Amino acid sequence: MHRRAHLYLFLGVLTSSSCFVFSVAAQVPSNSQQSSTRSEAQAASWFEAHRAQPAALRAFVQRMPKGGDIHSHLSGAVYAEHYLEWAATDGYCVNPKVGALVEPKACGQDSSYFPASELLNRTSVYDSLINRWSTRNLEFAGKSGHDQFFEAFSGFGPISDSMSRRDDMVAEVANRAASQHITYLELMLTVQGSEVRQLGREVGWNKDFALMHSQLLKGGLTKLVILGSQQLAQLEREVWKTLGCGTLSAQPGCAVTVRYLQQTTRTKSPVEVFAQLAYAFELASSEKRVVGINLVAPEDNPIALRDYTLQMQMLQFLKRQFPNVKVALHSGELTLGLVPTEDLRFHIRQAVEVAQASRIGHGVDILFEERPFELMEQMRRLGVLVEICLTSNEVILNVQGDQHPFREYWKAGVPMTLASDDEGISRIDLSHEYLLAATRYGLGYKDLKRLARNSLEYSFAPGNSLWKSPEFKEMVPTCASDTPGETSVSQGCSAFLHKNEHARIQWQLESEFARFESLRNLL
Template sequence: MQKNIASLKAVALAAAVFCAMPQGAHAASNEDIVKRHFASLVSGKEPKLAELTMFFTMMPKGGDLHHHYSGAIYAEQYLEWVDKEGYCVNKTSFMIDKTKETVASERAKPLAERACLSGQDILQDNTVLANLLQKWSDKDFYNHSAIQSPPDRQFFDTFGYFTPVASTNAAEGLKTLKQRAIQENLSYIETIYEIAPIAQDKAFDDKALAGGVTDADLAAFSAKLQDDKAYQGWIAAYLDNVKTSGAGIDDADFTMRYQPFALRFLSPSQVFSQMVSSFKLASSSPMIVGVNIVGQESVHVSMRDYAMHMQMFKFLKTKYPKVKLALHAGELSLGMVPPEGLTFHIRDAIDVAGASRIGHGMDIAHETNPLQIMKKMRDRQIPVEVNLSSNDFILGVKGAAHPVTLYRQYGVPFVLSTDDAGVSRNNLSGEFVLYAARYQPTYAEVKKLSYDSIRYSFLADADKQRLLKGLDGKFSKFEAEIAASQSKAAR
């Protein structure tokens, strides 16, 4: 009898000890199971791509920090907006025609005789839709033998096709992106949203192109813009657009923030005016958390004016020190531009403009003193937004040639992001699959990438802590599910 009592006491004591253990102790055992399972997926000559796809679709992924709103919307949704706006699409050029007379005339014709089709007409015609997707996205680029533009031109030219409707139904577009993000377990998007309000000044342009501009010139043009009522009205309209379109997007499961941007291939006054409005916007609303500059970096004007653009950012950063910059810099590869053009873009974005994050950062191996730059990025915790799909397509850089291998080796923080998921027809889970399959990281590394995408966001600290805490819970659930599936598989 005493032996039985002692035995019962021992069982009770063991149960009490187990219940008293911190919750993390049980979660850690699940994490260990997931670590071993993930290692089995990436090891060997052939990574298990189907299983990796399921794994990363299920895995919480934190945030997408390099995300272009217009490039994230899929062409099929843009075709729906073509009809909402009463436009049509020329079935030969695939350009959107907004002319009311053309639309009315074409709709009066039998379908077979129409040169300009509605979005629904295209969606229901598999051949025409396939041809349109080859223009409005990267789809089938490597899957047919027609005469094509170079990949970089194909990518950047897509925006010219859907731009006429890109800003027409923003509330619906943001809702779609939110639903898609939640479906793949993504908590946050920091989207490069709409082009910033713009103005032009010929005298400023003439001086800039003749010999450059001084801080005094920038100050004078800034003051002129301050007195421009139309320009100030556009800034107010932009703020209202973000507030109205973004209403209802944030909730317990998802958060979105916005970046206005300048187009780097425009005239100097246009670029600077966009920067001015971007900084003002970012300092006027908590929903607008940073400033960016976009556009193909390798074209003539972008290269010619790059140093001047960084000077402009420096000037405005002094006036608005709290505004964060996430600058596209170094989206270049050998042969795209003369060699000297590869030597300074990342450095100047950091040292001159004061960037807090670098978008792409592809030319780091060619920059002057790359080890020094990477040490500075590591010490200052300036991360790189790595976009594997677009880097592969636009620049032809992938695998061992991709500088993410350097950033990993030298301790530079980085995050994975989509760039333009609608153009590339991918998602963030797919970017994680590419990263895992190509570079065989540990589970700890990919989990850290998820958390870092929140840590390096431009969110307010309270929002960061809220999302990080949410990630803790999501990873506990995810790891428990994977561990349970492995336990069943082992039986």
Template sequence: MAALGLLPLSAALPASAHPAAGAPASTAALPAAGPAAALRVPTPGEARTDAYLASVRDRPARLDAFFRMMPKGGELHNHLSGAVSTEYLITLAAEDGLCVDTATMTAVVPPCGPGTRPAADAAGDRAFHDALVRAWSMEDFPPDGNGHDHFFDTFGKFGEVTWRHRGKLLAEFADDVAAQNQSYLETMVSPASWSANKLADSVGWDPDLAALYKKLTADGRLDALVDEAVKEADDGDAEFRKAAGCGTERERPACGLTVRWISQVSRGSTPVRVFTQMALGMRLAERDERFVAVNLVQPEDWDSSLANYSLQMRMLAHLRGIHPEAHVTLHAGELWPGLVKPEDLTFHIAEAVDVARTERVGHGVDLVHETDWRSTARTMAAREVAVEVPFTSNAQILGVRGAEHPFETYRAYGVPVVLATDDPGVSRIDISHEYAYASRTYGLSYPELKDLARASLEYAFVPGASLWRGNPTAEGYRTVPACRGERPGTPVRSSACRRLVEGSPKAALEWRQEAAFAAFETAHATPVR
């Protein structure tokens, strides 16, 4: 697993690159949403960088470079199997000798019989290659088509490729994340999924959740699943280190990234399988520091997902009482009118927050269609329940974009917002694209974008105390008392602040990010004319 690399505290940048926090700018406060953002006064470096951003808005190449170079903290919402490029999946399929069913464009195991052809053919047949790219991603998909079905269908088509190579996929994706100037990654996988389902089926469903948990843990059966999941992770780590060249002269950027796993739970499965996968993921998060949380995946609008949604929230509530150290982040509210019945739009986010006590909400697109949604938004703000927003995914799957998206509503209510990619390989985008979209569509200034990037580390499941005091979304990003008077990102002067930064992985990541912001702002101090 990629390890945490900390910026040496003695590595000072020029003092001019680090204006004091909160220093007044010559320009008026830039417009923003939310209680803290309304009072946001940019520093001189932020104001100059915002002026640079304004000067290149009509210069695509410079604008792309700006967003790629901008420090963007953490990538918190993505699925590893859908994160890497389709071209890389085709390469892996060829290396593994897989075949492709030409009727469905689905990867299948060899030998390649009638109706199939070797995936390796894509290397010499451009038409076949391009057909695979279109089938396994959203490439060339018509904007007015049924993006929902095509998007989710891709995973079944390339699934025979992705389950084999967790480490290689991670090396590829982690390189992309590092290239986007991000320092932290949480990515979703399904640990010991076949064995978990086998155990669930052998135990059978029991609506008494306490009794069901007791059956799953009897004779060390759940612990055996944890052992298998740990072994999978160890094997994946070994494959990752080899693919990324970690510790060699050919070490790739992926090796310097901090990576953590989130355990996926297939919400469309039977109740006993869902509960078993949840229990495995939460027990795993308490035992192995590489795993931090659980999340429900698969379409929220499937009949089985809708029928069992409230039950699944109660399952999580029960398991949280047993495994309090495990984090929970939930796909909730990835729905839209016309996709489901009106009554199904009224409670998903609220139950994720109030029943399952999720710490982050993924998507949350149908917020304003929920009953008493303002109360839910206020609760999320008060508890600092962040919402993970992947704009492109929401547009491709639900057709929701621009003013229809609740992005501005969340921010107006003071809910922490984190930008994410969801499945960048399938969507054919990257996190820089999502920041550029946010800036262009909602007229965000550089300080607002900077605070979105800060939020991606503040609400990541990284252990340790934060560099920021209180509720930074509501109160602004102000350093904790231990670091009062320090310039985040420069060499630490006080012993109290040094103890915090050296002893807290979260504070260390945030300190590194502030140094990166200072360097970025210095490099973009002059508008382009």
């Protein structure tokens, strides 16, 4: 079924007719390249002419193709209003005394509880729940942005942690992505989390990672991986149905390729963390929908701080067992004052050097690291991408503007892209992050275009890249004579794109850039 989704997307990108037409490869006329360069220059000129008009720039970046959002937590990406809508439909109640959801089976335990379906008539409670489940009206929350942000998850947890609404969650995020001309998502979620942690507790801790891994496999880890794969297959079918894909009423999210990162909660005991990581690597190595793994939860949590090096060593061991599994890590989501200074000096380095992470999420404390400029040069050389989440860093860490290492990463040539992190909790979207990057750091259209291309170049989508190098100057020889956005593609390039999802989503982005830059009115 997923192959059908890819075919549907592929045909829609490469041709405006209902069938795909092959053509014999021909040399691209020089005036085609010149036209493309001229169109890009015109878009860049428009952008600069409107730089003093943020509202116009917002419209521009919303319409601009952005490739992918590769750092997005599924549960935090959903807006609170949708959780409240589902709570009403699914029979939840509300405890007005503490401002919390009550599961349907417990609705009769207190006479003060009222059905969530009545929330629209109790706007004060409705508004208070949205404020609790997001950083809206943060200045009136009486909490730091850090605490308000992370506590929001527990509010909608009864819904987000269950499987009953996960298809609706994915559908909402995919539709929002499509509305912003985002065509690829890597969503972080947890599959079989509690079951895996329970297995870890049953097996027990052992400093010998190889022995513990073996015991987990003997104890039933493989069975849980099979169940997890089945769960994801079921989720995919449900998302397909929820979005109406393949029908005349298909929603925009059908055109978005969705992949997953299996996440591990870093705040659990060592044996539970290792079990989760072992499960994540096993799942990612066998399940095509899972393209990588990540660690989640506050990096400043005392257990996360205590066990940081140990967890990096776990990742190092598992990466050696599964060299093809991609690793993205939340690392350096810290700042001065939040933790003791010694905890600011090694997290990113260990993520890169020990855990062999291909991508770093946030990376805010890089300039507090030992030998930071040497580390950034190493990241540039290795091609370790930094996922920049500007709004999240401002809300959680109170780091923004020139306090943020954005400019230093940029000057050092470290690969970067923009990401939303938790757009529902932060009440933003990825377009907002592009606007912030442009207005705060003076980025132009070509700079934003590079960030968008990076989101796909450094994505974990399987297959080969469309580009000969991350400089984006030349496509691979097979497609070098083809022009994205044209109605026909040579047989060789078509075969290459069919075989490589990575190149296919990149081709789609380039096709969208060609269409965008040819618009007479860029808004």
